[in-house]
Structure formats: C-alpha cells, structure tokens
Amino acid sequence: MTYIEGYIEELSVTPGSTIRLHASGVGDKTSLSIFRIASPDVCMLQDIPISVSDxxxxxxxxxxxxxWPVTWEYEIPADWASGAYRISLRSRDSYDKFSPTKRNEHGAxxxxxLIVRATKPASSSSILLQVASSTYHAYNDWGGKSTYNYNSPGGQSPVVSTQRPGIGFYCHSGFDSWEQDFIRFxxxxxxxxxxxxxxxxxxxxxxxxDYKLILSVGHDEYWSKxxxxxxxxxxxxxxxxxxxxGNSICWHVRFEEDGRKMVTYKEQYKQDPYFAEERFDELTALWSHPLINRPENSLSGVGFPAGGYHRSHGVFMDGDGAFTAHVPEHWIFEGTELKEGEKFGGENTILGYECDGCHFExxxxxxxxxxxxxxPENFQILAQGPCRWASGYDKxxxxxxxxxxxxxxMACMGIYERNGTVFTAATTDWAHGLGKDPIVDRITLNIIERLK
Known part of the structure; x- marks a missing residue:
C-alpha cells in the first residue's frame, strides 16, 4: 500500500528562506507540487520528484x-507573494494510482x-491575516495525542510538538475550515x-x-502572552x-524551544509548573480565569464564558444559525438594507459553531x-444570536x-475604539457565508474598506 505524509520545520517563512520538508512514505513514484491558495489556486511547482523512505x-x-530526516529543501523565490501555500505530496504505485489521505490514516x-510572509511587511497590502496556527497545533492528534481528551487515548497532553504532520490540514479546526474560504473571497x-x-x-x-489592519478568522482559540x-x-x-x-483568545499557551513546542495545561492548570511558582501572568489556563485576570473581552470585546455553542455539542441543534441586527444604522451595515430586528446569515448558518458574548442589559x-x-466601556453591540455552553462544563x-x-x-457582534478600532463577529463560522450571502459579503467589505 502506498502512503506519504510530512511536515516542514517552519510553518512561516519569507522569500529567500529555505524550507525543509521531512516526509515518510512508500511508493514507486513520490513527488510534490506547490499551490498558492487563491481563486482559483495557482500552481507554483508541479510534480517535483522526491525520495522518501518508510x-x-x-x-x-x-x-x-x-x-524524520529531511527529504527535500527549497529556497523560496524572491517573487513569491505573501500568502498561504499548499505543498501537495503524492505517492504512486507501479500502476500510477493513488488515493486521498484520510485523517489519521496513511494515504497516498x-x-x-506553508505560510509565506512579506519580506517587507505591508509592502503589498496594509492588511495582515494571521492564521490560527496555535489552534491547529492544539487539535492535531498526529502521534497519538492532542491537547484534548476526545482524541488522546490515555488523556490529553499539555505539551505538543509543532514538528509533525497534520498541522493546518487533517486536524479539527484547520486552515481549510475557514481561513481558506476567507482568502479566496x-x-x-x-x-x-x-x-x-x-x-x-x-x-x-x-x-x-506598519500594518493598518490585522485579521483573525475562524477559530483563533489559543493565544500566548x-x-x-x-x-x-x-x-x-x-x-x-x-x-x-469565535472562541477567540480563549486558552493561554506558552511557546518553548523557539516555537517547536506549545504548552497548555488547560483544565489541569494546577499541574502547570507556573502555578506552584505563582507566575500567573503566564499560567496556561483560560485567559478569563481570575488568577490570570485578563479576560478575552478586554481585547476582542467579547468572550466564550458569556457565549457558547450553536448547532454543536447538542446545543441549539435546530437553531437557524442567524444573527439579529440591533443597530442597522451603523456603518458596518451600510448597503445591506437591514432593518432593526431582521435576521441575516441563517442560510449559511454563520452563527456557530462556537460563539463569544458579553454581559449586557x-x-x-x-x-x-x-x-x-x-x-470595554465603549463596546457597542450591533447584532446578536443565541448560544450557550453544553451541560457538564459547570462541573x-x-x-x-x-x-x-x-x-x-448570546453571541454579541460588536465594535469599540481604543485609539485603533476593534470589530468582532463573535462566531467561528462567519466565513461560511462569504461569496454566498450578499449581506455577509457587504458587512465584511465595509469593515475591511473602513479599517484598512
């Protein structure tokens, strides 16, 4: 049976840097191609032969x-644009056949x-999209464990390596769940x-x-100090x-060994060595935990404690996935023709699967x-949608x-100013409406055009 899988040492590089691919595989013909994520994707390299071993x-x-040993090295050309790239590895048998990889299974x-940064930041765009790579690492269970119990036999690991396959693709809450759609839009x-x-x-x-606008898209859950x-x-x-x-800035993480490892003790935060040392500013628990006392609300305006699930975890499974507009005269709604109390986004269930909220009256x-x-005291709630935590967490x-x-x-979409302006959609699934719902498109474009 043919198979191949691999990883690169550094997820993010600049043109002129050398990427090093580590791979394992079996097959008569092994090769790679590289595509820049776009609409449509752009082929940068095609069918480059590589030699791999099991x-x-x-x-x-x-x-x-x-x-694993280095299989292939490549210097990123100077003319490669900043963006997301997919290195596609293939292993074929003597009949030139291969099959798609399935999560946690060997495939061909x-x-x-691969993320390519700009050599000179803000040289081609004033907008930076920082992808949720910490979340990829947290959910990736390649090698037997993740930071979650559900896919970690014997219990979750508080320390995970960034040097393994499955990061960005083949992991829950990966790059292809939201950010890929946003980039193509x-x-x-x-x-x-x-x-x-x-x-x-x-x-x-x-x-x-030098950037004017920094974006977070999808499930940006794990943040360092x-x-x-x-x-x-x-x-x-x-x-x-x-x-x-949504579910943004929820768990605190630490990076070790120059980013080669990520640490988060989460529910077992009392086992974190920093707990005994009372170094609470870098304790790897929830950011909203009183020992850290730095709730995500103070950055994004909202947080998961006052939010929760919608159409997930058995909560609001028959929910309509829509927001209700409360302040339709606000500039983010310009061109939508929404009226107060009208719903939007339900056709593509942009509300869910994890949402952030705040205390309100x-x-x-x-x-x-x-x-x-x-x-923040000047946070303005613009739209809302119902959500809640699943049962059991209160134990x-x-x-x-x-x-x-x-x-x-209640998911609380909103905005505030603190010298700069901060907008939050308060939902992981916002990108699911892009290119499909003209209201979601219009709101997104209004925000980007105003803030870039």
Missing amino acids: EPVPDQAYEHGAG VHDVL CDEQNIPLELATNYDLHTWPDGFD GMRDNLEAFIGNGGNVAFFS MKDGRPVPTCDDGT IDVYLKSGLQVEGG
Whole structure:
C-alpha cells in the first residue's frame, strides 16, 4: 500500500528562506507540487520528484516531534507573494494510482501548509491575516495525542510538538475550515492580503507596526502572552483589528524551544509548573480565569464564558444559525438594507459553531454591555444570536472560576475604539457565508474598506 505524509520545520517563512520538508512514505513514484491558495489556486511547482523512505513514528511523537530526516529543501523565490501555500505530496504505485489521505490514516496524497510572509511587511497590502496556527497545533492528534481528551487515548497532553504532520490540514479546526474560504473571497474581491501565523504575532517581526489592519478568522482559540501584548500595543498605537472569528483568545499557551513546542495545561492548570511558582501572568489556563485576570473581552470585546455553542455539542441543534441586527444604522451595515430586528446569515448558518458574548442589559429595546466582565466601556453591540455552553462544563473547576453561563448566552457582534478600532463577529463560522450571502459579503467589505 502506498502512503506519504510530512511536515516542514517552519510553518512561516519569507522569500529567500529555505524550507525543509521531512516526509515518510512508500511508493514507486513520490513527488510534490506547490499551490498558492487563491481563486482559483495557482500552481507554483508541479510534480517535483522526491525520495522518501518508510520512517517509524517515535514514542510520544505528539510531544517530541516525528524526528524524520529531511527529504527535500527549497529556497523560496524572491517573487513569491505573501500568502498561504499548499505543498501537495503524492505517492504512486507501479500502476500510477493513488488515493486521498484520510485523517489519521496513511494515504497516498498528503497536503502540508506553508505560510509565506512579506519580506517587507505591508509592502503589498496594509492588511495582515494571521492564521490560527496555535489552534491547529492544539487539535492535531498526529502521534497519538492532542491537547484534548476526545482524541488522546490515555488523556490529553499539555505539551505538543509543532514538528509533525497534520498541522493546518487533517486536524479539527484547520486552515481549510475557514481561513481558506476567507482568502479566496478576498482574492475574488481584489483585496490583497499579507499572511503570517499566530507565532509571528508572538514574535512580532520588524515592520509589523506598519500594518493598518490585522485579521483573525475562524477559530483563533489559543493565544500566548506575547500575542496579546503585541496586538494590544498595536491597537493602542492606532492599529485596527477585525475578529471574523469565535472562541477567540480563549486558552493561554506558552511557546518553548523557539516555537517547536506549545504548552497548555488547560483544565489541569494546577499541574502547570507556573502555578506552584505563582507566575500567573503566564499560567496556561483560560485567559478569563481570575488568577490570570485578563479576560478575552478586554481585547476582542467579547468572550466564550458569556457565549457558547450553536448547532454543536447538542446545543441549539435546530437553531437557524442567524444573527439579529440591533443597530442597522451603523456603518458596518451600510448597503445591506437591514432593518432593526431582521435576521441575516441563517442560510449559511454563520452563527456557530462556537460563539463569544458579553454581559449586557436591555435599554430602550437594545442590548448594552454592563462591562463587568472586562468588556470595554465603549463596546457597542450591533447584532446578536443565541448560544450557550453544553451541560457538564459547570462541573469543571477552570470553567466555573472563569464565569461560564450554562443557563444561556448570546453571541454579541460588536465594535469599540481604543485609539485603533476593534470589530468582532463573535462566531467561528462567519466565513461560511462569504461569496454566498450578499449581506455577509457587504458587512465584511465595509469593515475591511473602513479599517484598512
């Protein structure tokens, strides 16, 4: 049986850098092609022969990495645009046949994600899309474990390696779930983007201050202290941020070994060495936990404790997946012709699967934040949709102490200013409506055009 899988040492590079592919496989013919994600995708290299051998999966590869030898090296040409690239590995038998890879199974087609940053940030676009690479690492169970119990026999791992297959593709909440659609939509609208990763947000390369707008798309759940510090400073200096994402900035992570490992103890935060040392500013629990006392609301305006699920985890499974507009006169709704109380986005269920909210009260028929949960005082709720936590979470210490609302929640799309402007869609699935729903398209374009 033919199969192939692989990974690259650095997920994010600049032109002139050399990428190193590590792969394992069996087959008579093994090759790779590289495509830039666009609408349609653009082939950059095609059917380049590579030589691979059948490599073992080491014990605890999920934590220490695959450790496979370098199969192929390539210097990124100077003229490659900043963007997302798919390295497609193929292994064929003597009959020139191959079959698609299935998650957690060996197969003869395997895709590897590559992000190319701009050599000079903001040189081709004032907009930076930083992909949720920390979330890819957290959910990836290649090698036997992830940071989750559901796909980790024997229990989740608090430490995961970034040096293994399955990152970006073949993992839950991967690049191809939301960000790929967003990039293709922007390409169709002739909106240039430059790309980077969560880890780049953490290290903040020279020139990142030159961007006007930084985007978060999809499921941007895992954030380091460096990521938050850098983005909050960016906003304080007048930079704009748009969270077309949900469950954002939920769990705290630390990077080790120059980004080769990611640490997050999550529910077992008391086992984190930083807990005993009382280094709570980098404790890997929920950002909203009182020991950290830095709820995600203070950055995005909303948080998961006051939000929850919609059409997922047995919650609102028959929900319509729509938002209700509350402030249709706001500039984000220009050109939509929405009226107060009208719903939008339901045809493509943009509400879900995980949503963020804030504490609020009704005044003159409209929701207004109470701001007792870290939400900025000038945050304006523009639209809402129902969501709530699934049952059982209220029995777990870390969630209880972080203020989850089991009885109900509400996704709160909104906006605030703190020198820079911050918009939040408060839902993971916003991108599912792009190119399909003219109202979702119009809101997205209004935000990008205003903030870029």
